[in-house]
Amino acid sequence: MANPFTRHPSEVGESYAQHLATAAGFGATMVVGGLCVMIHAVLPFLFEQTGSKTMCKLHKKMTSRTDKANWERHPII
Known part of the structure:
Protein backbone atom coordinates (compact mmCIF):
# COMPACT_ATOMS: atom_id res chain seq x y z
CA MET A 1 0.00 0.00 0.00
CA ALA A 2 1.34 3.42 -0.95
CA ASN A 3 2.33 5.83 1.80
CA PRO A 4 -0.38 8.54 1.89
CA PHE A 5 2.19 11.16 2.93
CA THR A 6 4.45 10.62 -0.08
CA ARG A 7 2.11 9.33 -2.84
CA HIS A 8 0.81 12.71 -4.05
CA PRO A 9 4.10 14.62 -3.59
CA SER A 10 5.90 11.99 -5.68
CA GLU A 11 3.19 12.23 -8.37
CA VAL A 12 4.04 15.92 -8.79
CA PHE A 45 -10.54 52.16 -1.54
CA LEU A 46 -8.06 49.70 0.04
CA PHE A 47 -6.44 46.71 -1.68
CA GLU A 48 -8.10 47.50 -5.01
CA GLN A 49 -5.94 45.09 -7.02
CA THR A 50 -4.55 42.79 -4.36
CA GLY A 51 -7.04 39.93 -4.85
CA SER A 52 -6.63 39.86 -8.64
CA LYS A 53 -2.86 40.13 -8.46
CA THR A 54 -2.68 37.37 -5.84
CA MET A 55 -4.80 35.01 -7.95
CA CYS A 56 -2.76 35.72 -11.10
CA LYS A 57 0.51 35.19 -9.22
CA LEU A 58 -0.63 31.86 -7.75
CA HIS A 59 -2.08 30.64 -11.05
CA LYS A 60 1.13 31.44 -12.90
CA LYS A 61 3.27 29.78 -10.24
CA MET A 62 1.11 26.65 -10.06
CA THR A 63 0.67 26.09 -13.79
CA SER A 64 4.37 26.63 -14.49
CA ARG A 65 5.33 23.85 -12.08
CA THR A 66 4.30 20.93 -14.29
CA ASP A 67 3.29 20.00 -17.79
CA LYS A 68 -0.40 20.27 -18.79
CA ALA A 69 -0.98 16.54 -19.14
CA ASN A 70 0.37 15.87 -15.64
CA TRP A 71 -1.60 18.84 -14.29
CA GLU A 72 -4.86 17.33 -15.61
CA ARG A 73 -4.11 13.94 -14.04
CA HIS A 74 -2.74 15.18 -10.73
CA PRO A 75 -3.70 18.65 -9.48
CA ILE A 76 -0.76 20.04 -7.49
CA ILE A 77 -2.65 20.99 -4.35
Whole structure:
Protein backbone atom coordinates (compact mmCIF):
# COMPACT_ATOMS: atom_id res chain seq x y z
CA MET A 1 0.00 0.00 0.00
CA ALA A 2 1.34 3.42 -0.95
CA ASN A 3 2.33 5.83 1.80
CA PRO A 4 -0.38 8.54 1.89
CA PHE A 5 2.19 11.16 2.93
CA THR A 6 4.45 10.62 -0.08
CA ARG A 7 2.11 9.33 -2.84
CA HIS A 8 0.81 12.71 -4.05
CA PRO A 9 4.10 14.62 -3.59
CA SER A 10 5.90 11.99 -5.68
CA GLU A 11 3.19 12.23 -8.37
CA VAL A 12 4.04 15.92 -8.79
CA GLY A 13 7.81 15.37 -8.59
CA GLU A 14 8.41 16.61 -5.04
CA SER A 15 9.58 15.19 -1.75
CA TYR A 16 7.24 15.40 1.22
CA ALA A 17 9.21 18.39 2.61
CA GLN A 18 9.17 20.21 -0.74
CA HIS A 19 5.43 19.66 -1.10
CA LEU A 20 4.83 20.78 2.49
CA ALA A 21 6.72 24.03 1.90
CA THR A 22 5.07 24.71 -1.45
CA ALA A 23 1.52 23.93 -0.30
CA ALA A 24 1.96 25.92 2.93
CA GLY A 25 3.28 28.86 0.90
CA PHE A 26 0.28 28.72 -1.44
CA GLY A 27 -2.07 28.48 1.53
CA ALA A 28 -0.52 31.42 3.36
CA THR A 29 -0.66 33.53 0.19
CA MET A 30 -4.34 32.63 -0.26
CA VAL A 31 -5.15 33.52 3.34
CA VAL A 32 -3.43 36.90 3.12
CA GLY A 33 -5.04 37.61 -0.25
CA GLY A 34 -8.43 36.57 1.09
CA LEU A 35 -8.11 38.85 4.10
CA CYS A 36 -7.22 41.74 1.81
CA VAL A 37 -10.30 41.03 -0.30
CA MET A 38 -12.50 40.93 2.83
CA ILE A 39 -11.11 44.30 3.90
CA HIS A 40 -11.63 45.61 0.37
CA ALA A 41 -15.29 44.54 0.55
CA VAL A 42 -15.83 46.92 3.48
CA LEU A 43 -13.33 49.60 2.52
CA PRO A 44 -13.29 49.55 -1.31
CA PHE A 45 -10.54 52.16 -1.54
CA LEU A 46 -8.06 49.70 0.04
CA PHE A 47 -6.44 46.71 -1.68
CA GLU A 48 -8.10 47.50 -5.01
CA GLN A 49 -5.94 45.09 -7.02
CA THR A 50 -4.55 42.79 -4.36
CA GLY A 51 -7.04 39.93 -4.85
CA SER A 52 -6.63 39.86 -8.64
CA LYS A 53 -2.86 40.13 -8.46
CA THR A 54 -2.68 37.37 -5.84
CA MET A 55 -4.80 35.01 -7.95
CA CYS A 56 -2.76 35.72 -11.10
CA LYS A 57 0.51 35.19 -9.22
CA LEU A 58 -0.63 31.86 -7.75
CA HIS A 59 -2.08 30.64 -11.05
CA LYS A 60 1.13 31.44 -12.90
CA LYS A 61 3.27 29.78 -10.24
CA MET A 62 1.11 26.65 -10.06
CA THR A 63 0.67 26.09 -13.79
CA SER A 64 4.37 26.63 -14.49
CA ARG A 65 5.33 23.85 -12.08
CA THR A 66 4.30 20.93 -14.29
CA ASP A 67 3.29 20.00 -17.79
CA LYS A 68 -0.40 20.27 -18.79
CA ALA A 69 -0.98 16.54 -19.14
CA ASN A 70 0.37 15.87 -15.64
CA TRP A 71 -1.60 18.84 -14.29
CA GLU A 72 -4.86 17.33 -15.61
CA ARG A 73 -4.11 13.94 -14.04
CA HIS A 74 -2.74 15.18 -10.73
CA PRO A 75 -3.70 18.65 -9.48
CA ILE A 76 -0.76 20.04 -7.49
CA ILE A 77 -2.65 20.99 -4.35
